[in-house]
Amino acid sequence: MCKKDWQVILAGEGGQGLVFIGALLGEAAIVDGKNASQSASYTIASRGGFTKADVVISDEEISFPEVTEPDVVLALSAGSLERYCDTLTPKSLLLYDSTLEGGTAGKNRIPLPFNETVRNAAAEGRKVPLNLVGLGAVLGMAKIVAWDAVRKVLENRFSSLEVVQANWDALQSGAALVKDIKIED
């Protein structure tokens, strides 16, 4: 997918780090020389409860910072999948975790083994954060921001090169999940 303006929803549960990856994506867009806004919706629970980060990216000034017509939705919880699987327009791309019940795979509705990736890495003694795997898949499918910009934001945010690399590797493992998937624009 290649567009000028993007509306992205990163949805799941409180504690999954959705606002973090939303902020990462938005900041990468700024580094890329675009405008971006990232807003969030969450419940009073610090763990659990429906949570989402909206990211709007444009070359123009952004009037309304919330997503009105999503181009891409990442769903990391059953609740978020239920919310979006039937309400999206056919053009919107939905990426969701393959272990979640209730999803119907189809054109632009793509189950991906996010949790499996995290578990497999853990079995090898590597910590791979689920949110970064999800964002990596989003960026693999949709050319929203340049990878260089994402790398730069990670380097700005974390002083430890080890932490930067761990996050980068997680993003790449997410991107690897979608490298052979092609969708029509």
Place this chain on the structure above:
Amino acid sequence: MVQSEVKFISGNEACAEGAFYAQARFYAGYPITPSSEIAQIASERLPTLGGCYVQMEDEIASIAAIIGASCCGVKSFTATSGPGFSLMQENLGVAIMGEVPCVIINVQRSGPSTGLATSPAQADIMQCRWGTHGDHAIIALTPSSVQECYELTIRAFNLSEKYRSPVVILSDKTVAQMREKVILFTPGEVELLERKKPTGSPGEYLSFRPDDDGIPPMASFGDPHLLRITSSTHNEQGFTDDDPSNAFTLIRRLYDKIEDNADDITQIKTYFMEDAETTFITFGITARAALNAVHKLREEGNKVGLINLLTMWPFPACKIKEAVANCRSLLVPEMNLGQLVREVERACCAKEVHSYTKSNGKNIFPGEIIQAWRDSL
């Protein structure tokens, strides 16, 4: 030359950055969603700036502490949300009566009471205006973007110092917690105002004797000039005084020093007003939805415009009237059951005024404003 800094930060972070830029060096508060980031940042940064952060036992104490710190000559602020702002009302009156500069950031969330703690609202408009008892005036600024959070917080401190008055930033959950690009000013780029200090001899100084502009110079506690502060009706010396003519003079001056300077204090932003037949009048996050709606309606050839209120109080009635002089009708979308629309009706009584309200913890979306506009035709 120092370059302006571009950051991708939240409205709350921008408020904190604005306060630091304005040389605010004392924060006392009790964290509450959705304002807590301001307390967090103040606790991290103020000690590094030679300032002081105090976590208080509640919001009553929080505003009391910033009043005290300001009386010592330090620019001071606090941040809260609805339940905390309710607790602050009594001491907000103290700051008004004692003419103590300070800034209170109220990040509006859905109420009443604890309400929906993590959901946005714009329903504290009238609480902000009249929440503390008695005749009084207040200054309240309403940002709709992260950049405005930054700039209006600096402006809040300037107005607070200039008019010797508390100033409220009336933010909202969405504006406060969304991240956007913001350009931070370099030192000296924006003029910072300081309260007038007494110039005569200490013996002649009276804490509440106004200059011709209605604003008394303010000494600090510990200065040779003796500063007396009381919440009771007082004379120029700062002693309680029950003389009716003194009471009227004081109440009138406290009111007039704000309301008579509405032209200096108030700001509105206008969009597409040259030929607008209908104007949307709103503020905060709803102004962003309205701007999006205006863009879409303009693409279809509809003559609509927008006024984004950056000042809620004093109400920018004159500026609104002037801007809508050639409009046929006005539409006021707001996230409450109709607080702003009454002020608009009062200011523009000759116009056809329509209201669109929403009070369920969800933002008003652009499509709803477009539909409300169609319904109003």
